[in-house]
Structure formats: C-alpha cells, structure tokens
Amino acid sequence: MREAHVLRQSKSGLVGLVLAVAMAAGMAVGVAQAADEAKNVIAYRHNVMKGITAHITQIAMVAKGEVSFTGHVAANARAMADAAKTIPDLFPKGTSLDEVPDGNEAKAEIWKDWDKFTAAAKNLEAQATKLAEVAGGGDVAAIGAQLGEVGKACGSCHEPFRKMKQ
Template identity: 35%
Template sequence: MRRTTMGLAAAALMLAGSVAASAGGRAAAPDSQSDVIAGRQAAFRMSGALMGSMGAVAKSGGDVKTQAFAARALASWAKALPGMFPAGSTAANSAALPAIWSDRATFEARAADYAAAADKLAELAKAGDNAGFAAQLGAVGKTCGACHDGYRKPEERRPG
C-alpha cells in the first residue's frame, strides 16, 4: 500500500512539475488554465498524503530512511510550486487567493522557505535521523501553513 501511495504521489508531483515548467510563469491560455489548476490541486492533495505518510512513520518510530523518496518528492514539488501559479490561473474552483499574484514576492519567498525546509527533511530522511526528521516534519508543516494563511481560501469558503 505504501509503495502504491508513493508511486501515485510521485506521478502527481511529476505531472505538476511538467505543467509548471510548460507554464513557465507566463499567463495561462484559456484552454490550459483548467489544466494548471487541476495539476496543482492534485499535487497539493498528494503532498498532503506524503506529509501524512511521513508523519505516521515518524510518530511510530519507524525507519525514516524509507521516507527518503517521499521527502525528495515533496522537496521537488516545493521548488515547482511557484510555477504552478502563472498569471491568470484562477477560477471559481480554485482555492488560490488574488494575493498570490498581487504580493508575488512574498508568495515566492514563502515557497522558497517551504522548499528549503523540505530539502532539509529529505537530507534527514536519507541520513536516517529519526529525531531530526520528526522535528523537521513539523518545520515543513509550518512553512507549508505559512502560505495557506495568506494565499489560500479557508476551507469553509471553498466552492464544491
């Protein structure tokens, strides 16, 4: 089950990265806007699944070396994240707030903090540092949440 989840997560994150690379920060064409939004929504769900899976291993005292792939995938997503928000890539079904584009410098700085925290998590997983990994997982969660606070609609206001 864990391998299946990890494989699906990796596939979604790679898809998101390829969509981000093709968007390249330019305005999304009307026919590709929904693809960009769908790609980033899928990648956010998969990053949540990765965080949950890694958290379960850390909480149980399991071998965090088994989470190295998941942590690297999360770090890759974190680096691709700003590219998943090209100008104009918003719609009613998107949880993205306009501040992503109007306060782009802060958004990108928060995304960079998330990427740095995720990189460190991947290093700790590779090293098999269970205590460090568990602590860093909390730091990753905080950097992730820092973007949610100002750049994502609250759950109760989201459509559908």
C-alpha cells in the same frame, strides 16, 4: 477565356473563404484552449498539492512510530522539495479564484505579493531538503522535529495565499 477567368475568380474566392473559416475556427479553438488551460492548470496544481500531502502523511506515520520505514523518509522529503520548485509555474496570471472561481482557493494576493509567494515556495523547498538530510540519521525524534518545520512551511503559505473552502 471568360470561363477560365470566372473559374479563377471563384477558385480564389473559395480559397479565401476556406482560409477565413479555418482562421475563425482556429481562433475559436485558441480561445477555448486558453479557458481550458486555466482550468487544467488549477486541476494540475491541486494534484501537486495532493501529492505533497501524500508524502508528508507518509513521513508523519514514520514520525508517529506507526510504521518503522525511516529509510523511506528522505525520498518522500526530496519529492516534496522537487514539487516545491514547481509551485511558481503552477500559478500563472489569470488563475486566481476571482478569475476562475470554480473549486479554486488561490487568493489574488498571490499575484499582488508574488515575491512573498515564491519565497514561501522556496522555504518549503529548503525545509524539505533539510528533512531529507536529517532523515539519513534514521532518528525518529529528529525526523519529527524537522517535519514540524515542513508543516509550518505549508501553513505560512496557506495562511496569506489560500482561501480554504468551507
């Protein structure tokens, strides 16, 4: 009887201990994941911005007459418009350069003026969509003109919201 009681006690004690350790480990993992997640989101959004840059660079080569792939412009422009739609997701709270300084150029103004920031993303989407439409005509000069508007859409967000690295 007594033995069984002790066994039961130590068993429940052991279960409790295992649970406590598992919970502590789980919490530690959760904290580590949260910190990693912010860094990962920043790395991810850098890749999105680099992707947008690759598309606009391809279009610029067409606009400058360096290559004659006018038929590729619409797809590149649509890819930029799609990427622009994801921009608000890429800037969750807690990912400003003040909070995660390492290699981060996202000013705190983004979250202070969120509506202006999302409007700037919408503007890029609109200008890139217009470029995709213009590109259908295959007119290099018209592509160049609308490309200028897309470039302005990048600048009008970077100016208030991005702190360029030295």
